[in-house]
Amino acid sequence: MALYEIDGRGPHYDDLRAGAIASVIANVHRNTKVRDKPFSPLDFMSWNEHSQAGAAAPAPVLLDDPEAQSKLMLTMLFPNKVA
Numbered sequence: 001m002a003l004y005e006i007d008g009r010g011p012h013y014d015d016l017r018a019g020a021i022a023s024v025i026a027n028v029h030r031n032t033k034v035r036d037k038p039f040s041p042l043d044f045m046s047w048n049e050h051s052q053a054g055a056a057a058p059a060p061v062l063l064d065d066p067e068a069q070s071k072l073m074l075t076m077l078f079p080n081k082v083a
Contacts, residue, residue, distance in 0.1 A: 019040075019041030019044040023043060
C-alpha cells in the first residue's frame with residue numbers, strides 16, 4: 001500500500017504480472033501445431049478490452065497543437081508527475 005502511494009501503480013499492474021506468469025506457463029505447454037501464435041499476458045486478463053474477441057483497436061488521439069499533444073502524452077504516461 002505504501003508503494004502505491006509513492007508511484008501510483010495499482011491492481012492493474014498486479015494483473016499484468018499474473019498474466020505474464022500465466023502466459024509463460026501456457027506458452028511452455030502450447031501445442032504449436034494447433035496455435036502457432038504465442039500467448040500474451042493480455043490473453044489472461046478477461047477485463048481487458050484487448051483480450052475480448054472482436055475488439056476494435058482504439059483510435060489515436062491526435063491534437064493540432066504539438067505542445068498540447070506532448071502535455072497529453074505526459075499526463076497519460078505519468079499522471080502523478082505532471083502538474
